[in-house]
Amino acid sequence: MPIRTAGLSARARGVFVLAAVLLLAAVGFGVQRAAGGGDAGPGGGAGPAAAPAGPRTADRIVPAPLSATTGSGPGYRLTARTAVRTATGPDAPAQQAQEVRRIAGQLAEALRRPTGLPVEVVADGDAAADGIGLLLDPALPAETGAEGYRLTSDATGVRISARTPEGLYRGTQTLRQLLPPQIEGPAKAADGTEWTVAPVTVEDRPRYAYRGAMLDVARHFFTPAEVKGFIDRLALYKVNHLHLHLTDDQGWRIEIPSRPELTRVGAVSEVDGTPGGFYTAADYQEIVRYAQERYLTVVPEIDLPGHSNAVLASYPELDCTRSARPWPYTGIEVGFSTLCPTGDAVFAFTREVIAEVARLTPGPYLHIGGDEVKTISSAEYAGFVQQVNAQVLAAGKTPVGWNQAAPAGVGVLQYWDGRGGRDVELGQAAERGAKVIMSPSGRSYLDMKYEKSYPLGLVWAGTIDARHAYTWDPDNVLKLPAGSVIGIEAPLWTETLDTPYELDLMLLPRLPALAELGWSPKAALDWDGFKRRLAEEGARWDAAGYAYERRPEVPWPAR
Incomplete structure (x- = not known):
């Protein structure tokens, strides 16, 4: 098992609290301590910022999608009948179908906890039926790519389609942002929370791989x-x-x-x-x-050949330059x-x-520092x-x-x-x-x-x-x-x-x-618009229990 002690944590946190209080007095910003974590944190305040009223519209998504069109009507409201339904098609490889079911299970669990709703998973069902549908659709345009997705929401349900399971997963993260911030909470939200997804069509894919x-x-x-x-x-x-x-x-x-x-x-x-x-x-x-x-x-x-003092302490024979401290x-x-730059050893x-590191790592990359x-x-x-x-x-x-x-x-x-x-x-x-x-x-x-x-x-x-x-x-x-x-x-x-x-x-x-x-696409990058969307993320971080800085350049909602 890994070794871990608190170490400097208490001291560092005490120093931080004192410094942050002084900063608050001097320049008017503080640290928002995570909701549910006890104190309001070094920045103090009256608690988490209130969530915006009504369904969260597509112009609040972070990162900004390729395109988002707000529809009309009441949107989709999660109820006791809501299920996450998967549809992978008969030609989908078994591994992909299994991945989609796993993603559906992750989403259902993320919804159950804060909503208190049963949110069952219905595998290989009708993705267009009442609820949230995850559709593996290889007929989507090729430019959708491995991570792209399409999300649509109306009064009958939410449907996410993608060419790959990875794209479906990215779409579920967008769906979380279209729900009230309390969706990120570790426990059931207060009664009366309106679990509604605004009517919208989102087309999305990444700028960089x-x-x-x-x-x-x-x-x-x-x-x-x-x-x-x-x-x-x-x-x-x-x-x-x-x-x-x-x-x-x-x-x-x-x-x-x-x-x-x-x-x-x-x-x-x-x-x-x-x-x-x-x-x-x-x-x-x-x-x-x-x-x-x-x-x-x-x-x-594995940082090589420099940044290697821990190696040299462990195997001094690799220190032919006598650089160890x-x-x-x-x-x-x-x-x-530095390690010896030459030699069989x-x-x-x-x-x-x-x-050994390559054996343990399924991904394609291994970073060698330098x-x-x-x-x-x-x-x-x-x-x-x-x-x-x-x-x-x-x-x-x-x-x-x-x-x-x-x-x-x-x-x-x-x-x-x-x-x-x-x-x-x-x-x-x-x-x-x-x-x-x-x-x-x-x-x-x-x-x-x-x-x-x-x-x-x-x-x-x-x-x-x-x-x-x-x-x-x-x-x-x-x-x-x-x-x-x-x-x-x-x-x-x-x-x-x-x-x-x-x-x-x-x-x-x-x-x-x-x-x-x-x-996000380069054309969508705009600081003035982004800082308003960023400000609303604070309520999500409060619900999730994440600490964060209430920076003055971001127009956080009033407490």
Whole structure:
């Protein structure tokens, strides 16, 4: 089982409360503490914002859909007769039919809890009958793609159709947003809540194929249950990749049976010296399974050859450059450590690690890091990355690297830092056919402070409020060949964050902003419209029990 202690949680939260109260007095904003979690939180207030009256119309959906047309009439009201009905057709593969039934079961459970209604699942029935129909329809236009869907609602029911189960799942997340915010609650809502879906037709599909968020579990460790909570928040906004930063100078977080010292030695600590932890194979596979059921692909990262102090403490023979610092290392400075850039021993090590992580990971990607290596030559660095790149390919995975790996021939590069000519190197790699995930640190890094006086996070890449996270175009950060950018990712580094509460504060409200950049058509992106839709998400987060920042640039409803 993974190791976890409260560590600094109580102290960090106490410091946060004091700082947030001072901020409230100085600049007039606070933190909305999750409803049902006890106190109103550091921001205080009179409780959750009231939900808008009447059915939630399509202009409230986040991320904004490709198109939405509001119909006429009373809409569909959930009652004791409501069922979730699936229709997959006789030609659908058995596995797809099973997936659709699973999605129906997830939706039914999500509806039962807050509504108190029975909401049965009727498999392979009439999707047009009274209730909520999930229809697998390969006749939909090809441009609908794997994640696109069509949702229609009228007085007779709600129907979601898609070419694949994944598309149906994305449609169910939109349906949740068309219901009152109390749909996200863990218990039955107050009597009298009107469970009505407004009449609407939604046609939807994503702008980018890759829409990710990264959780750093190396600087501070988070348990499988805590990672699952993170996944829940991503799935709500149609994010489809979870990048796990599993290794760094401060800790190694995944079990490798052939290298037991990695967890016996390298997993025992974290930033500030509190106990760390690691995932067994079973833990990791459970995270992967949970993510798959919500159509998120896990992208594991083993950061090489730098950020490797935990490895060097575990296997000192891999430290031919004498770059290791005394163990445990609990600071946040980086760039000092590196594995031996050459030699049979180091490549035997990387081969074993890559083979095991690839075996445990069903998704196509394996991230090899490659950033901030300052203690070996450029030629040694390139040779090392090329060797590891080949090992990942041999293990059947597509290598991904931070943009410093561009000269070494890695085919998928994650852009975060263009300093020192790295933007030119990335452009050259894209000209050679490399694909790019956009994560510019000054726009997408969720560990950056909202403003300089904010008590959590860092400021080395600037400050990022919700508007700053939203108002940029992934296609125009750099001048790259058309089609090079395959998507965006929002990294959340955890040097200053050690509880799920603190993760929430940095994640919300910025996650929906970045999710909309990845999903919605470019023509639909408009800050003034988005901030009004974002403001209404607060009531959903209250109901779900999520902490969030009531940022002043967002017009939250009055309390």
